[in-house]
Structures are given as C-alpha cells and as structure tokens.
Amino acid sequence: MSLRSILGGSGRVKKKSSTLSSRAKRSLSSAASSSASPSPSWTSSLPRRKPGVGVGAASKNKGVENDEDFFHDKLDDFGLVAALATDLSLRDTPQAIQYIRTHMFAPVPDAAAGMTSTRISEVLNYRRNLPPIISIAHVQALLSSPSAVEREVAELARRGFLHRIVVPRRGVVGEFVVLASDYETSLKKTTALSDNARESLPKYLASNPDSQVLVRNALKPSEIEELVRAGFLTAHHTGGVVNHGAMSSTMRSYARPEDKITLTSLETVSRQAAGSLGTVGGQGALHNAGGSGGGSLSIIAPTSSPATEYRLAAPGAGSFLKLVSTALDHLILLLGKSKFREVPESMLRERWDGGIAKAEESRHASAKRVRGEFIGVLPGQTRKWRQFYGLTFDWVLQEAVGAGLVEVFETRSVGRGVRAVR
Structure with a gap:
C-alpha cells in the first residue's frame, strides 16, 4: 500500500478556511461606522470657529510673534556666573582696566567689509x-x-x-x-x-x-x-x-x-543743615516740581x-555715554524678542553680530570670499558697525551685567544663558 493511499488520496494537508460569513462582515462594518460617527455630545454645542481662525492660523500668528524664539520653555538655571572674565591672568583693577580698553572694539574686516574708505576712516576717528x-x-x-x-x-x-x-x-x-x-x-x-x-x-x-x-x-x-x-x-x-x-x-x-x-x-x-528749609527742598520746591503748593507765586521766591x-x-564723555546707553538698549531689545526674555549666550551673540555667524561658518565661505562672491550679510551693513562702530558683544554684555540689566547663568546644556532683569 502506498503512502498516498494511506493519507486519503490527497497530496496536501488542507487548512480550515478562516473566512467570515456575510452576516459577520455586516456586523463588523456597522460597528466601525458607529465608532467613526459618534453620537452627539457636549462638543457639538460649542460655537464653530470663524473662517481663517483655525488651528493653523493660530499657530501662524504665534510664529509671527516669536519668529526668533527657538526655545519655547525657560532655560535650566544652575546658578549665576560669578565673574565674566575669561582671562585668568586678570587679578586686580589696573589689569582689568587695560583689558576692557583693548577689547572694546572689534578689528575692522580687511576684506568684504561692506564699508567704503570714508566710512572706515570715520569709524577709526570715532574710536580714537x-x-x-x-x-x-x-x-x-x-x-x-x-x-x-x-x-x-x-x-x-x-x-x-x-x-x-x-x-x-x-x-x-x-x-x-x-x-x-x-x-x-x-x-x-x-x-x-x-x-x-x-x-x-x-x-x-x-x-x-x-x-x-x-x-x-x-x-x-x-x-x-x-x-x-x-x-x-x-x-x-x-x-x-x-x-x-x-x-x-x-x-x-x-x-x-x-x-x-x-x-x-x-x-x-x-x-x-539739619532743621533748615533746605532739607525739604527749599522755598517753592513743590511748585518747581510741578505742583501748585497752595500759595501765591509772588511770595515764593528763592532766597539765594x-x-x-x-x-x-x-x-x-558725552559721546561715550551715548554709545553705551544705546548699546545697552539694543541688547535688551534683542533679549525681548524671546518669550521669556532669556536666550543662550551664543544665540544672543549671533543676534548682536547681525546674523552673519552662519554664513561665515559655511564650508565654502572661504572659497567664495576668495572668488569675490556674495556669501550673505556683509559686516559693514549690520547695526554693530553702522551704529556702534564695531562694539564687541562681550564688552556690551559685561557692561549690562555691571549695570544690573541682565544676568548670566549656567545651563549645562546649551552653554551660558543670558536673562533680562528689568
């Protein structure tokens, strides 16, 4: 007797069919349709959004407000930086004075500066x-x-x-x-x-x-x-x-x-002198400050x-004060572009330099500069050179910390962070 006759005359082992009946298919399809379209609930009573005010429009408006904010959360704060000096040889005030004076301005770019010779001479004369x-x-x-x-x-x-x-x-x-x-x-x-x-x-x-x-x-x-x-x-x-x-x-x-x-x-x-009229501002102090004082102006007159x-x-000194004041105001304005008025120091530095750091760090930037091709924003066209005569970012940051306008803290993830205080 052959093996085929023993197995029943079939050369293959057949498997039981797993197909569903038509009635089961109809029940499954009805259940799926009912889950896809749920019964009316409390959400159906909410007012519909006006055209153009959907989720996409809201996210677009939010992106316009914080177009330069890449960090939508506060930075990690692991303590303030005690001293901003990176040169460990600075130990006393005379050395710090010399260091501050020599690091106040950046050198004028020797090529592709975006400034004419007249403007370069104006910058150098202003510094001098x-x-x-x-x-x-x-x-x-x-x-x-x-x-x-x-x-x-x-x-x-x-x-x-x-x-x-x-x-x-x-x-x-x-x-x-x-x-x-x-x-x-x-x-x-x-x-x-x-x-x-x-x-x-x-x-x-x-x-x-x-x-x-x-x-x-x-x-x-x-x-x-x-x-x-x-x-x-x-x-x-x-x-x-x-x-x-x-x-x-x-x-x-x-x-x-x-x-x-x-x-x-x-x-x-x-x-x-103690007990004198001068300790309260003198005669006519309230009137001179903008108030009436309740008396006649002909009676109130300074004695001396x-x-x-x-x-x-x-x-x-006036030009120096004007330069420092406008630079500090611009630095606070750059910090105000972020949601929490705090950004990493590297990002704030790039904003101060006019956003030309990425163009300079490009792999083909040096080759394009040799060929004389345009590689982005020229340094002379940024606010750093047009208004501040090449004032360095580190110098302005140190001045802002000393004036109590900003704080520098450690983040341990993106370097040091800068936060506006006022």
Whole structure:
C-alpha cells in the first residue's frame, strides 16, 4: 500500500478556511461606522470657529510673534556666573582696566567689509576720539568681588594712580575711572589750553588725588574757563530741583531712584543743615516740581541763587555715554524678542553680530570670499558697525551685567544663558 493511499488520496494537508460569513462582515462594518460617527455630545454645542481662525492660523500668528524664539520653555538655571572674565591672568583693577580698553572694539574686516574708505576712516576717528574712561560697574562685573573692586578703586584714587569721574544723574553708568597717566596725556595733547591751565590742573590733582570737586579758589577763573571749554571740568549746580520731565528715557533707565522719583535730589538735601528749609527742598520746591503748593507765586521766591561747583570731567564723555546707553538698549531689545526674555549666550551673540555667524561658518565661505562672491550679510551693513562702530558683544554684555540689566547663568546644556532683569 502506498503512502498516498494511506493519507486519503490527497497530496496536501488542507487548512480550515478562516473566512467570515456575510452576516459577520455586516456586523463588523456597522460597528466601525458607529465608532467613526459618534453620537452627539457636549462638543457639538460649542460655537464653530470663524473662517481663517483655525488651528493653523493660530499657530501662524504665534510664529509671527516669536519668529526668533527657538526655545519655547525657560532655560535650566544652575546658578549665576560669578565673574565674566575669561582671562585668568586678570587679578586686580589696573589689569582689568587695560583689558576692557583693548577689547572694546572689534578689528575692522580687511576684506568684504561692506564699508567704503570714508566710512572706515570715520569709524577709526570715532574710536580714537573716545576718552580712555571705564565704568566702575564694568570692572566689578569682570572680576569676582565687587566690594573688593570698590575698595581697590578708593585706595588707588587716594594714592593718585587713577582718578574717579562721576556724571550726575546717570547712575552706575556715569561713574568712571581713568588712569592718571592717560588723563595727563589727554591734557598734554589738547591744543585748546594755555600752558598755565595745562599745568595747573595736574598740580592740583597731585595735591588732592582723590578729589572729584574743585575747592573754591583752587584755580584762576580764566584757567577754569579754559578747562570747562576743553571738557576737563564741568559746572554742576548744587541748588534747585532736577527737571525730571526733561530727562530722556535712556537717562531715566540708569539714573538713581532719588533722581527719577522723589521731588528733590537726595544729593542736594543731604548737604543742607539739619532743621533748615533746605532739607525739604527749599522755598517753592513743590511748585518747581510741578505742583501748585497752595500759595501765591509772588511770595515764593528763592532766597539765594543756586551754587555752582566744578567737577572733574573727561573730554568726549558725552559721546561715550551715548554709545553705551544705546548699546545697552539694543541688547535688551534683542533679549525681548524671546518669550521669556532669556536666550543662550551664543544665540544672543549671533543676534548682536547681525546674523552673519552662519554664513561665515559655511564650508565654502572661504572659497567664495576668495572668488569675490556674495556669501550673505556683509559686516559693514549690520547695526554693530553702522551704529556702534564695531562694539564687541562681550564688552556690551559685561557692561549690562555691571549695570544690573541682565544676568548670566549656567545651563549645562546649551552653554551660558543670558536673562533680562528689568
């Protein structure tokens, strides 16, 4: 007997069919249709969206508002950075002053700068005419101990190694230090001074090294007039009330509280005798500040004219203050483009440079530059060079930290982060 006859005459082993009946198919299809179209619920009573205000339109509007925000959540904060100095050789204030001065501006690009020769000369002349002054807050941000910097500045000023210059009603941004050697060099280079005026001020500073205000009859009136015109002295009125309405928005950002809010300056009130009328602003203080005072204007009259004192100054300090103020405002504006006003330091640096970092890091950027081809935004066409004359990002960041406008913290994932405080 053959094997085929034993197996029943079939050469294959057949499997039971798994096909469903028509009735089962109809039941499954009805169940699927019922799940696809659920019964009316509370969602059907909600009002329908207007045309063009769907999910896609909302996400599009959100992208327009935060077009440059790549981080839709706050950065990890593992503590503030104590000192911003990357050079470990900086240990005292004189070294920090030299470091800040040498790293203030970026070198002018030698090729494909996007600036004409006239513009390049304007940039170089502007840098050369700036005074050699550095804000004390900048030095404090660069080193690890602000209190130690303040004590060292006071000691160096007492010894005559540097001079301290204060611009009233400008806050921490208006407190500068300048090396005594640089200040004397500026005096010697000035052609608008006579020999007597050029020699009299250094002699006075040698006998009064830490003085910021000239005592009465310290110099001749003609010498004082020459020094004021040259910019080495400035007249400051100690009496009267500060006109807060005339202060610009930039000045109010860095002014001290007593110069922005109170009716009279605490600097003026503190010099008056205890119990006198001057401790409350003098006669007519409320009227001069903008109020009526409830009295006749003919009765309220100052008893004496405001006194004038002469403070130590530096020629070109106004241009320096304007450059620093506008740069700080622009840095805060760049931080405001992010949702939480905080971004990684690398991204903020790219925004400050005008977004040309990616073009410069391209693999074929050097070859295109040699061939003279256009590789993106030229440096001379960015705000960094058009308005700020090549001011470096690190310098502005250190100035902002010293002024208390931003904080730098560690993220441990995307490097250091920068957060706006005000």
